[in-house]
Structure formats: structure tokens, C-alpha cells
Amino acid sequence: MMKSINPATGEEIATHEPLTPAQIDAALDRATATSATWRTTPIAERTALLIALADAYHAHRDRLARMATLEMGKTLKSALAEIDKCVAAFRHYAQAGPAMLDGGSIPLAAGGKADYVWLPIGPVLAVMPWNFPYWQVVRFLAPCILAGNVGLLKHASNVQGVAALMQEMMGVAGAPEGLFQNLPIRSDAVAAIIADDRVAAVTLTGSEGAGRAVAEQAGRALKKVVLELGGADPFIVMPSADLDAAVKQAVTARVQNSGQSCICGKRMIVHADIYDAFLDRFSAAMAAVKAGDPFDPATDMGPLSSEEQRRTVQEQIWKMQAAGATLIGGEALPGPGAYMTAGILTDVPTDPALMGEEIFGPIAMLFKAADIDDAIAIANTIPFGLGSSVWTTDEAEEARFVRDVQAGMTAVNQMLASAPEAPFGGVKRSGHGRELGPFGLHEFMNLKSVYRAG
Template identity: 70%
Template sequence: MFRSVNPATGAEIATYPELTPAELDAKLARAAAAFRHWRTTPLEERTALLARIADRFEVERERLARMASLEMGKTLATALAEVDKCAAGFRVYAEHGPAMLAPKRQSLTGGGTAELHWLPIGPVLAIMPWNFPYWQAVRFLAPAIMAGNVGLLKHASIVQGVAGLLEEMVTAAGAPDGLFQNLAIKSSAVAGVIADDRIAAVTLTGSEAAGASVAEAAGRALKKVVLELGGSDPFIVMPSADLDAAVAQAVKARIQNSGQSCICAKRMIVHADVYDAFMARFSDGMRAVKAGDPFDPAIDMGPLSSFEQRDTVLEQLEEAKSLGATLLFGGEPTADGAYLSAGILTDVPLDSPLMHEEIFGPIAMVFRAADIDEAIRIANDIPFGLGSSVWTRDEGEQRRFVRDIEAGMTAINQMLASSPEAPFGGIKRSGHGRELGPYGMHEFMNLKTVMYAADAPLGARTNALD
């Protein structure tokens, strides 16, 4: 049984039954049957379905957003924005998907021609977290549908209401039976699903431990896996930066989703020449953050996703302070729910455990860097490599950061955010593979090389997906 709890109040919202082994097997059978049909469905039918799903998200946006706010505490405004982003994601693949799947042709040195075709591979299992409960699922699902694959979602236990609504939206849009299904199963059942011959591949967004476990299971089954794991993203501010803009975005980047985002800016690395000015303004901004009822439009952030998550952050703060870090302010439980006030840590030892962990809450770590070399060294001195944000108007410094920061993504003079068109993912212990854009769709497709003799008639060369 799964229990959904409102983190703003601690009140139970609903309970959801766990699938029995027989029910799980039936869902896997439906997925396999759906793939046999969907893999040959014309591209125009796929794009039409994606557009209809986007329509459902737009029509139901208030109901969808309210469920996310209730189950994991994000503000209603950000939940609405997340739903809108999902609709946009479906429309991007509906509009641009066929071009992403167009075959490529090239001449061969020995004569003749090769064509490269992207073909679907089968049911994809997605194991997704609670922090962006709709968008995390959609960024796997929209390209999967466009590719001709089918999707199975093992969602986080605390957002089963959201998971059910996701399946409802796809079904209501007229999707074939089994094209997308929610699997209400516990983590202990995941390895068995991955090993099942009806599953072609797996994608996970989550912790390092979850990623290692899923990768191990996928490796044993010789199945493709994409992992988007943790991050402790640097936010670097250099002397030439627009300081007002940098500070405003630093606050937003740290407290978005109550600090519960893999690409939240977690470590502010500030050049010594502007450190004091940045800290004065950044401290004012973080002190002004209002936490409260997610449905109150006047507040900046809601509670953390659960009392357990809040307590985890509190434990991290206590350990950091015991090792010499200074908590300037914040990090205080407030109200009756799973709230935590925004705060700033300084003097964090570079060899402390916190440098190898992810603070999933509204606490910023701030570091002083003497020059660009030290800024890059601090930025890279972690096991993660997901995102980064750099603030400088010096083009030479921009090129240096692009080249030398060890991360899958770098934003220049803006806060890092995901977009349906741009590949998303990291390196090092932040995982491997990419989501979104054409590359995210191609991760779970068969790149088939087709050889044609030099005298092959042109009519023989065609798009296998037409």
C-alpha cells in the first residue's frame, strides 16, 4: 500500500494499492502487445496523439497542478508552470519529431550508399522521482511515443496520485491500450521488471544509490540504461558579471522547488573581487524568501517533499557545522509542516563529506575564489557533473568555463533550466546518457545501418518509418 501525505500539513491524502504479481504481469503483457502495433504506426498518427495529450494537459492544468502541490509541496504557481512545460514538451515532439527521425544518407568509400535509420526498440521502463512529478515523466514519455516505443512508469511512492493522472491524460487522449501504464510497485520489484524479456530498456532519475542498483540490474540483463542522478551544481560569479542579475538568479536557482532540483545551483563560487558585494545582496535575498502554504500566491516556496526529506537536510547541516562550516542563518524548521527556511553555509571545508553530497533543500554553500583557476578547481572538485552556471561578460572566460567545467550542461549569464529541445544529462557520478532533444529520443532507438549497392535504384531508398 502506498500512502500519499500532504507535507504542508502532515495529513493523509489517499492510499493506493500495490500491484499484485499477476497484475504486474498483465501490464507487461499489454505493453508488449501495444508495442507490436505502435512500432509500425505512421508518424502522423504518433504526432497527432502527442498533440492530443498536450491538449489534455492544458484542459486539466488546474487539477494536475493541484495534485502536485498537495502530494509533494511545490507552490501552485510552479506546479502550473510544470504542467504547461509538459504540454509544450509534447508539442515540441509532435512538431519536430518526424525531422528527428529522418534517415541520413552518406556515400561509402568503397562505392555504394549507407542510410541510417532510427527504429523503435520496445517497452521502456522509467523510474522517476517526486521533485518534478509530471515533467520528469514527460521528458521520457513524449520522445518514447514519438519513437514508436511504449512507456511504463514506476513513479515515486509519495506521488501516486500524480502517476495516476499521468496515465489518465494519455488514455483520455485516445492512446492505444498499453501504450503508457503506471506501475504501482515498490523498489524491491524493479530488478525483476528490468530482467523481464518484455522490457527493452530503462531510464532513471534519482539518487546515486538508486542509479547504481538499476545500472547493475540492467547490466545483468544486457539492456540499455540512461541515468540522471544527483548534482551539486556550481554557480560561478566573476568580476565582470552583472551583479544584480547574478544575485537575483542565484536566489531563484537555489530555492526553486524548495531547493529540491538536481540542477538547483547549490554551490555559489564567487571571485574575491566581488565576494563581499555579492554576499551582502545574496544574504538579503535569501533572508527575504517566504516559505508557507503552497496555495498562497504571496509565498516563494512551499515545504520540502516530506518530513523525512527535511530531517535529512537538518542532519547534513549539523554534520557540516561539526566539521567547521558556518551556518550564517536559515535551516530552521518552521510552521507545522515539512518546512525549512532558506539559508547560507560558508567556510565549508573542501574535503568535508558535504562536498560529496547533494543538499536537497534551500541551503546555499558559498565559496570565495581568488581567480578563475581556483573557481574552476572548486567547481570540479566534486564527484558530480550535472549542470553549472557561470556569470561573466568576458568572452575569454566564457570559453574557458565551457571547456574546463566538468559538467554535462553549462548556462552562461542565466540560470540553468531544462528545455524540450536541448539535451539534458551529466557526467561523472551524475550519470550517463541524455534526455530531451533528438538525442534523448535516439537513446532508446535502434540506429540501423542500411547498405545499398552503387547501382541500387533510388526507389529502394526510403524512410522505414513511413
């Protein structure tokens, strides 16, 4: 039995019975049958469905957002913004997507040419987390539909209400049965689905451990896999930066979604010349963050997703304190709900084992860098490389950061945020492959060459 528990109150919302093996088998049969027809469906019909999905999400915006707030604790205004982002992604692939599917022709030195075309590959399994429960799925689903593939969703156990609503929205939009199926299953059922010949590929957003397991299972089955595994992203601030803007965005990075975002800066690496000024402003701004009822418009930050998640963050803090770090704020709040205040860890040892801890909560790690070389060295010390944010008005410094910070994405003078138009993904242990943009669309397509004489 899977349970949805409101992290703001600790109260049980609903229980969900996992699918039986027979039900999973039937779902895979439906996916296979639908794949056979959807792959040849005209692109105009695929884009029409994407527009219908955008309309459905917009029409049910409040209801969808409330479920996310109830199940994982994000503020209602954050949940509403997440729905709006999903609507934008559906519309983007409907409008810009057909051009992404255009093939081309390459002349051959020996004569003739090779045309190339993009073709669907079949059912794709998505294993998705709870932190952005709609957006994480839509950034796989929208290109999946456009490509002519079909989707299977294994969502996190604590957001099964969200998963069920996503399934419902497919019906509202008039999607063919089997085009997208929510599979309420436990993690131990995933390996058999990946191994099944009816599944063509798998995409996962989650922990490093989950990524290793899924990559190993996909490797045994010789199937394509895309992994987004998070990280402890650097947020580098240099003396030429607009300090007030950097501080404001650093606070947002740490308290947005209660600090439970893969790509928001977690390690604030600040040049020694401005370190004290940054810390003064940053600590005051973090202390002013209001944690409370996620349905209250005045709330800045809701609870963490669960009591278990709050305990994990606390244990990470204690480990760093034992190694010599100093905590400012970051306390668990009494009473019901998995609440805690925003906090900062200073004097954290530059030990990769410590700095590589992804604190999935409203806690920042603060480091002092002697110069740009030191800042880059601190940024690259850890084994992860998802995103990064750099703050400088010096063009030479910007070029160094873009070239030398080991990350799949870098934001300049802004907090990193994903967008439907741009490729999303990391390097090193943050995973491989890309989502979004044309690159995410092509990850799960067959690039087929057609050789022609003359």
C-alpha cells in the same frame, strides 16, 4: 501500502495498493502487445497523439497542478508552470519530432552505400522521482511516443496521485491501451521488471544509490540504460558579472521547488574581489524569502517534500557545521508541515566528501575563489557533473568555463533550466546518456544500417 502525505500539513491524502506479481505480468503483456502495433503506426498518428496529450494537459491544467502541490508541496504557481512545460514538450516533439526521425545515406569507399534508419526498440521502463513529478516523466514520455516505443512508469511512492492522473490523461487523449502504463510498485519490484525479456530498456532519474542499483540490474540483462543522478552544481560569479542579476538568480536557484531541483546551482563560487558584496546581497535576499502555504500566491517557497527530507537536509547542515561551516538562516519552522527557511553555509571546507553532498533543500554553500583557476578547481573537486552556471562578461573567461568546468550543461549569465529542444544530462557520477532534444529521442532507438550495392 504506499501513502501520499501532504507535506504542508502532515495529513494523509490517500493510500495506494502496490500491484501484485500477476498484475505486473499482465501489464508487461499489454506493453508487448501494444508495442507490436505502435511501432508500425504512422508518424502522423503518433504526432497527433502528442498534440492530443498537450491539449489534455492544458485542459486539465489546474487539476493536475493541484495534485502536485498537495502531494509534494511545490507552490501552485510552480506546479502550473510545470504543466505548461509539459504541454510545450508534447507540442515540440509533435512539431519538430518527425524531422528527427529522418534517416540518411553514406557512400562507401568500396562502392555502394549504407542507408541508416531510426527504429523503435520496444517497452521502456522509467523510474522517476517526486520533485518534478510531471516534467520528469514527460521528458521521457514524449520522445518515447514519437519513437514508436511504449512506456512503463515506476513513479515515486509519495506521488502516486500524480502518476494516476498521468495515466488518466492518456485515456483523455485517446491513446491505445498499453501505450503508457503507471505501475504502482515498490522499489524492490524493479529488478525483476528490468530483467524481464519484455522490457527493452530503462531510464532513471534519482539518487546515486538508485542509479548504481538500476545500472547493475540493466547491465546483467544487457539492456540500455540512461541515468540522471543529480549533483551539487556550481554557480560561479566573476567580477565582470552583473552582480544584482547573479544574486537574484542564485536565490531562485536555491528556493525554486524548495531547493529540490537537480540542476539548480547549489555551490555558489564567488571571486574574492566581489565575495563580500555578493554575500551581503545574497544573505539579505535569502532572508526575505517567504516560506508558507503553497497554495497562497504570495508564498515564495512551500514545504520540503516530507518530514524525512527536511530531516535529511538538517543532518547535512549539522555535518557541515561540525566540520567548521557557518549557517545563516536555514532553520526548521515550528508547527505542522516540513517547512524551513532559506539558508547559506559559509566557510565550508573544500573537502570533496562535504562539497559533493547534494543538499536537496533551500540551502546554498558559499565559497570564495582567488581567481578563475581556483573557481574551476573548486567546481571540479566533486565527483558529480550535471549542470553549472557561470557569470561573466569576459569572453575568454566564458570560453574557459565552457571548456574546463566538468558538467554536462553550462548556462552563461543565467540560471540553468532544461528545455525540450536541448539535450539534458551529466557526466561523472551524475549519470550518462541524454534526455530531450533529438539526442534523448535517439537514446532508445535502433540506429539500423542498410547496406546497398551500386
